[in-house]
Amino acid sequence: MLAYSNASIAPEFPGTRRAVLSFAILLGVSAAVIALRPGIARAHAIIVAAQPAMNSTVARGELEIRLDFNSQIDRKRSRLSLQRPDGSEIIVALAPYGPAGVLAGQAQATLSGSWKLRWQVLSLDGHITRGEVRFFVRELDRAR
Numbered sequence: 001m002l003a004y005s006n007a008s009i010a011p012e013f014p015g016t017r018r019a020v021l022s023f024a025i026l027l028g029v030s031a032a033v034i035a036l037r038p039g040i041a042r043a044h045a046i047i048v049a050a051q052p053a054m055n056s057t058v059a060r061g062e063l064e065i066r067l068d069f070n071s072q073i074d075r076k077r078s079r080l081s082l083q084r085p086d087g088s089e090i091i092v093a094l095a096p097y098g099p100a101g102v103l104a105g106q107a108q109a110t111l112s113g114s115w116k117l118r119w120q121v122l123s124l125d126g127h128i129t130r131g132e133v134r135f136f137v138r139e140l141d142r143a144r
């Protein structure tokens with residue numbers, strides 16, 4: 001009975017069913033493209049300036065972080081984290097206000113050594129990009 005009613009309904013709306021299926025596939029493909037898109041190749045929000053700068057050395061203590069992107073970003077769906085020399089991770093609280101293409105925050109750089117600032121941003125065109133900035137922390141008197 002069930003099979004009979006399905007069979008009787010389906011032929012009446014073949015175009016609609018096909019359109020719905022095509023749309024569902026298109027959505028799935030779009031999501032996959034966004035998920036697989038690497039942060040470097042053809043990125044949609046890319047860094048134009050970084051503080052701390054890539055491979056720079058900064059003084060131990062209060063760390064001011066600022067990343068400038070080439071486009072507006074959705075701050076609520078973007079994040080910054082720091083990987084410390086011992087491998088542990090700090091989530092950086094983002095400054096809630098500021099220019100539309102900027103992510104900023106502060107952290108305590110308490111360990112000397114090699115750090116990584118990891119960023120992930122959602123640009124307003126819906127694409128997620130990510131990357132990292134390596135920098136070094138040293139004691140103040142040896143930093144500059």
Ligand SMILES: [Cu+2]
Nearest residue numbers: 044125126127
């Ligand atoms: Cu894009």
